[in-house]
Amino acid sequence: MGLEFKLVYLVVLGDAMLISGLVLLVLSVQRFYLPGNVVWYRCPFCKKDWKSSGDKALVHCPHCRQLVHPMIVEK
Numbered sequence: 001m002g003l004e005f006k007l008v009y010l011v012v013l014g015d016a017m018l019i020s021g022l023v024l025l026v027l028s029v030q031r032f033y034l035p036g037n038v039v040w041y042r043c044p045f046c047k048k049d050w051k052s053s054g055d056k057a058l059v060h061c062p063h064c065r066q067l068v069h070p071m072i073v074e075k
């Protein structure tokens with residue numbers, strides 16, 4: 001007990017903080033690389049849905065290959 005116990009405690013605490021720091025870093029990196037705003041679009045012609053990122057005014061429908069103004073679907 002005493003000094004030795006405090007050192008062990010500090011080492012364990014340091015390890016725990018290091019691990020949680022790494023986990024936070026990995027999570028933030030993952031969030032950074034994921035497309036920020038994934039939304040579902042619906043084609044006004046074929047009424048099919050697909051998932052894409054961002055706000056696009058005009059997209060090519062992957063189902064019927066038309067250039068469309070997609071509707072954004074809340075899922």
Ligand SMILES: [Zn+2]
Pocket residue numbers: 043044045046047048061062063064065066
């Ligand atoms: Zn379509």
